[in-house]
Amino acid sequence: MKIRDRQDAIIRRLRREGSSTIEDISQSVGASRSTILRDISALRDQGFVIYSEQGRGGGLYLDPQSVQTSTRLTVPEIFALVISVASMRAAANLPFFDLADAGLAKIEKSLPSDKVRDLRRFMDCLWIGPLAAQVDTSNTGPVDRSVLGALETAFLKQHYLRFHYRDAMDNDTERQVEPQALLILPPLWYLVAWDPDRNDFRHFRMDRIAAPECQPERKFKRRHVAFEEGVMKVRYA
Numbered sequence: 001m002k003i004r005d006r007q008d009a010i011i012r013r014l015r016r017e018g019s020s021t022i023e024d025i026s027q028s029v030g031a032s033r034s035t036i037l038r039d040i041s042a043l044r045d046q047g048f049v050i051y052s053e054q055g056r057g058g059g060l061y062l063d064p065q066s067v068q069t070s071t072r073l074t075v076p077e078i079f080a081l082v083i084s085v086a087s088m089r090a091a092a093n094l095p096f097f098d099l100a101d102a103g104l105a106k107i108e109k110s111l112p113s114d115k116v117r118d119l120r121r122f123m124d125c126l127w128i129g130p131l132a133a134q135v136d137t138s139n140t141g142p143v144d145r146s147v148l149g150a151l152e153t154a155f156l157k158q159h160y161l162r163f164h165y166r167d168a169m170d171n172d173t174e175r176q177v178e179p180q181a182l183l184i185l186p187p188l189w190y191l192v193a194w195d196p197d198r199n200d201f202r203h204f205r206m207d208r209i210a211a212p213e214c215q216p217e218r219k220f221k222r223r224h225v226a227f228e229e230g231v232m233k234v235r236y237a
Helices: 003-017 022-029 033-045 075-091 097-109 113-123 145-157
Strands: 050-052 060-062 126-128 159-166 172-185 188-195 200-205 209-219
Touching: 003 022, 003 033, 003 060, 022 033, 033 050, 075 097, 075 113, 075 126, 075 145, 113 145, 145 159, 145 172, 145 209, 172 200
Parallel strands: 126 172
Antiparallel strands: 050 060, 159 172, 159 209, 172 188, 188 200
Protein backbone atom coordinates (compact mmCIF):
# COMPACT_ATOMS: atom_id res chain seq x y z
CA MET A 1 0.00 0.00 0.00
CA LYS A 2 1.35 3.45 -0.90
CA ILE A 3 2.21 5.88 1.90
CA ARG A 4 -0.64 8.23 1.13
CA ASP A 5 -3.21 5.44 0.83
CA ARG A 6 -1.99 3.92 4.10
CA GLN A 7 -2.23 7.22 5.96
CA ASP A 8 -5.71 7.86 4.56
CA ALA A 9 -6.72 4.37 5.75
CA ILE A 10 -5.44 5.17 9.26
CA ILE A 11 -7.50 8.37 9.46
CA ARG A 12 -10.61 6.63 8.14
CA ARG A 13 -10.23 3.85 10.74
CA LEU A 14 -9.81 6.31 13.60
CA ARG A 15 -12.77 8.38 12.43
CA ARG A 16 -15.04 5.35 12.12
CA GLU A 17 -14.06 3.56 15.31
CA GLY A 18 -13.06 6.46 17.53
CA SER A 19 -9.93 4.66 18.71
CA SER A 20 -7.65 1.82 17.72
CA THR A 21 -4.38 0.22 18.76
CA ILE A 22 -1.20 0.40 16.74
CA GLU A 23 -1.27 -3.39 16.45
CA ASP A 24 -4.79 -3.39 14.98
CA ILE A 25 -3.91 -0.63 12.52
CA SER A 26 -0.70 -2.44 11.59
CA GLN A 27 -2.65 -5.59 10.71
CA SER A 28 -5.39 -3.76 8.83
CA VAL A 29 -3.00 -1.86 6.52
CA GLY A 30 -0.26 -4.49 6.32
CA ALA A 31 2.59 -2.39 7.74
CA SER A 32 5.03 -2.72 10.63
CA ARG A 33 4.63 -1.01 13.99
CA SER A 34 7.53 1.36 13.25
CA THR A 35 5.95 2.33 9.92
CA ILE A 36 2.63 3.11 11.63
CA LEU A 37 4.41 5.26 14.22
CA ARG A 38 6.07 7.24 11.41
CA ASP A 39 2.70 7.63 9.70
CA ILE A 40 1.11 8.93 12.92
CA SER A 41 3.92 11.48 13.28
CA ALA A 42 3.46 12.60 9.66
CA LEU A 43 -0.32 12.90 10.10
CA ARG A 44 0.18 15.08 13.17
CA ASP A 45 2.48 17.32 11.12
CA GLN A 46 -0.32 17.68 8.58
CA GLY A 47 -2.66 19.00 11.24
CA PHE A 48 -4.49 15.94 12.54
CA VAL A 49 -4.81 15.86 16.33
CA ILE A 50 -4.11 12.27 17.35
CA TYR A 51 -3.82 11.37 21.04
CA SER A 52 -2.06 8.29 22.36
CA GLU A 53 -2.69 6.57 25.68
CA GLN A 54 -0.07 4.23 27.08
CA GLY A 55 -0.59 1.06 29.04
CA ARG A 56 -3.07 -1.79 28.93
CA GLY A 57 -6.21 -0.84 27.08
CA GLY A 58 -4.53 2.23 25.62
CA GLY A 59 -4.50 3.20 22.00
CA LEU A 60 -4.78 6.03 19.50
CA TYR A 61 -7.59 8.58 19.46
CA LEU A 62 -8.43 11.12 16.78
CA ASP A 63 -9.98 14.42 17.86
CA PRO A 64 -13.36 14.42 16.03
CA GLN A 65 -12.88 18.13 15.27
CA SER A 66 -9.46 17.47 13.80
CA VAL A 67 -8.95 18.44 10.16
CA GLN A 68 -6.03 18.48 7.80
CA THR A 69 -4.38 21.89 7.54
CA SER A 70 -2.90 21.32 4.08
CA THR A 71 -4.54 20.02 0.91
CA ARG A 72 -3.12 16.74 -0.38
CA LEU A 73 -5.45 16.28 -3.30
CA THR A 74 -3.77 15.42 -6.59
CA VAL A 75 -4.80 17.03 -9.87
CA PRO A 76 -6.61 13.84 -11.05
CA GLU A 77 -8.55 13.71 -7.76
CA ILE A 78 -9.58 17.35 -8.06
CA PHE A 79 -10.36 16.84 -11.72
CA ALA A 80 -12.57 13.87 -10.81
CA LEU A 81 -14.47 16.12 -8.37
CA VAL A 82 -14.86 18.82 -11.02
CA ILE A 83 -16.11 16.23 -13.52
CA SER A 84 -18.63 14.92 -10.99
CA VAL A 85 -19.99 18.40 -10.30
CA ALA A 86 -20.03 19.18 -14.03
CA SER A 87 -22.03 16.02 -14.63
CA MET A 88 -24.50 17.06 -11.94
CA ARG A 89 -24.82 20.44 -13.63
CA ALA A 90 -25.45 18.80 -16.99
CA ALA A 91 -28.10 16.47 -15.52
CA ALA A 92 -29.92 19.59 -14.26
CA ASN A 93 -32.23 17.62 -11.99
CA LEU A 94 -29.98 16.19 -9.29
CA PRO A 95 -30.46 17.39 -5.69
CA PHE A 96 -27.73 19.09 -3.67
CA PHE A 97 -25.83 20.32 -6.73
CA ASP A 98 -25.39 23.79 -5.22
CA LEU A 99 -23.87 22.32 -2.05
CA ALA A 100 -21.43 20.18 -4.06
CA ASP A 101 -20.44 23.18 -6.18
CA ALA A 102 -19.86 25.34 -3.07
CA GLY A 103 -17.77 22.61 -1.43
CA LEU A 104 -15.63 22.24 -4.52
CA ALA A 105 -15.06 26.00 -4.62
CA LYS A 106 -13.63 25.86 -1.09
CA ILE A 107 -11.25 23.08 -2.11
CA GLU A 108 -10.09 25.05 -5.13
CA LYS A 109 -9.30 28.11 -2.99
CA SER A 110 -6.83 26.06 -0.93
CA LEU A 111 -4.83 24.81 -3.90
CA PRO A 112 -1.22 25.88 -4.46
CA SER A 113 -0.54 27.84 -7.63
CA ASP A 114 1.13 24.95 -9.49
CA LYS A 115 -1.92 22.72 -9.02
CA VAL A 116 -4.23 25.52 -10.12
CA ARG A 117 -2.16 25.94 -13.28
CA ASP A 118 -2.24 22.20 -14.06
CA LEU A 119 -5.94 21.99 -13.25
CA ARG A 120 -6.75 24.82 -15.66
CA ARG A 121 -4.78 23.13 -18.43
CA PHE A 122 -6.49 19.83 -17.67
CA MET A 123 -9.92 21.48 -17.60
CA ASP A 124 -9.25 23.01 -21.01
CA CYS A 125 -9.62 19.49 -22.42
CA LEU A 126 -13.01 18.76 -20.80
CA TRP A 127 -16.28 18.94 -22.73
CA ILE A 128 -19.77 17.86 -21.73
CA GLY A 129 -23.09 17.43 -23.48
CA PRO A 130 -26.26 15.32 -23.77
CA LEU A 131 -26.21 11.69 -24.86
CA ALA A 132 -28.30 10.81 -27.90
CA ALA A 133 -31.41 8.85 -26.93
CA GLN A 134 -30.61 5.97 -29.29
CA VAL A 135 -27.23 5.17 -27.68
CA ASP A 136 -27.29 1.85 -25.81
CA THR A 137 -25.85 2.21 -22.28
CA SER A 138 -26.89 -1.21 -20.98
CA ASN A 139 -23.33 -2.56 -21.27
CA THR A 140 -21.61 0.39 -19.58
CA GLY A 141 -18.85 -0.73 -17.23
CA PRO A 142 -16.59 0.97 -14.68
CA VAL A 143 -13.68 3.12 -15.83
CA ASP A 144 -10.26 1.87 -14.73
CA ARG A 145 -8.85 4.32 -12.14
CA SER A 146 -5.46 4.25 -13.89
CA VAL A 147 -6.98 5.84 -17.00
CA LEU A 148 -7.49 9.27 -15.43
CA GLY A 149 -3.94 9.38 -14.05
CA ALA A 150 -2.49 8.43 -17.44
CA LEU A 151 -4.63 11.04 -19.16
CA GLU A 152 -3.38 13.72 -16.76
CA THR A 153 0.20 13.09 -17.85
CA ALA A 154 -0.76 12.75 -21.52
CA PHE A 155 -2.72 16.02 -21.58
CA LEU A 156 -0.33 18.11 -19.48
CA LYS A 157 2.88 16.88 -21.11
CA GLN A 158 1.36 16.18 -24.54
CA HIS A 159 2.57 12.61 -24.67
CA TYR A 160 1.16 9.92 -26.93
CA LEU A 161 -1.02 7.39 -25.13
CA ARG A 162 -0.91 3.66 -25.78
CA PHE A 163 -3.69 1.37 -24.54
CA HIS A 164 -5.76 -1.70 -25.29
CA TYR A 165 -9.25 -1.01 -26.56
CA ARG A 166 -12.24 -3.34 -26.63
CA ASP A 167 -14.78 -2.23 -29.22
CA ALA A 168 -18.53 -2.88 -29.40
CA MET A 169 -17.89 -6.21 -31.15
CA ASP A 170 -15.59 -7.26 -28.27
CA ASN A 171 -12.49 -7.04 -30.47
CA ASP A 172 -9.31 -6.06 -28.60
CA THR A 173 -6.78 -3.83 -30.37
CA GLU A 174 -3.76 -1.81 -29.29
CA ARG A 175 -3.99 1.91 -30.04
CA GLN A 176 -1.42 4.71 -30.01
CA VAL A 177 -3.10 8.10 -30.14
CA GLU A 178 -2.84 11.83 -29.43
CA PRO A 179 -5.29 12.62 -26.56
CA GLN A 180 -7.10 15.85 -27.47
CA ALA A 181 -10.21 16.03 -25.25
CA LEU A 182 -12.40 14.31 -22.71
CA LEU A 183 -16.06 14.22 -23.67
CA ILE A 184 -18.71 13.44 -21.07
CA LEU A 185 -22.11 12.40 -22.35
CA PRO A 186 -23.62 11.12 -19.09
CA PRO A 187 -23.38 8.30 -18.23
CA LEU A 188 -20.67 7.66 -20.86
CA TRP A 189 -17.17 9.11 -20.90
CA TYR A 190 -15.12 9.33 -24.08
CA LEU A 191 -11.48 10.02 -24.89
CA VAL A 192 -11.39 12.07 -28.09
CA ALA A 193 -8.06 11.47 -29.77
CA TRP A 194 -6.28 11.85 -33.09
CA ASP A 195 -5.44 8.38 -34.41
CA PRO A 196 -2.42 8.68 -36.73
CA ASP A 197 -2.96 5.16 -38.09
CA ARG A 198 -6.40 6.20 -39.34
CA ASN A 199 -5.51 9.85 -39.99
CA ASP A 200 -8.66 11.01 -38.22
CA PHE A 201 -10.26 11.68 -34.85
CA ARG A 202 -11.68 8.75 -32.92
CA HIS A 203 -13.95 8.55 -29.85
CA PHE A 204 -12.93 5.86 -27.36
CA ARG A 205 -15.31 4.90 -24.58
CA MET A 206 -13.26 5.15 -21.41
CA ASP A 207 -14.83 2.08 -19.83
CA ARG A 208 -13.37 0.05 -22.72
CA ILE A 209 -9.79 1.34 -22.26
CA ALA A 210 -7.30 -0.89 -20.45
CA ALA A 211 -3.59 -0.76 -19.58
CA PRO A 212 -3.02 2.91 -20.52
CA GLU A 213 0.62 3.92 -20.83
CA CYS A 214 2.13 7.29 -21.72
CA GLN A 215 4.92 7.44 -24.27
CA PRO A 216 7.23 10.30 -23.25
CA GLU A 217 9.42 9.77 -26.31
CA ARG A 218 6.50 10.80 -28.57
CA LYS A 219 5.06 14.30 -28.33
CA PHE A 220 2.13 15.90 -30.14
CA LYS A 221 0.50 19.31 -30.62
CA ARG A 222 -3.05 20.25 -29.72
CA ARG A 223 -5.56 20.02 -32.58
CA HIS A 224 -8.91 21.72 -33.01
CA VAL A 225 -11.75 19.33 -32.25
CA ALA A 226 -15.17 20.14 -33.76
CA PHE A 227 -18.00 19.00 -31.51
CA GLU A 228 -21.68 18.67 -32.29
CA GLU A 229 -24.22 21.28 -31.24
CA GLY A 230 -25.09 21.07 -27.56
CA VAL A 231 -21.59 20.09 -26.45
CA MET A 232 -19.87 22.78 -24.40
CA LYS A 233 -16.55 23.28 -22.67
CA VAL A 234 -16.58 23.04 -18.89
CA ARG A 235 -15.14 26.28 -17.57
CA TYR A 236 -12.86 26.48 -14.55
CA ALA A 237 -13.51 29.53 -12.42
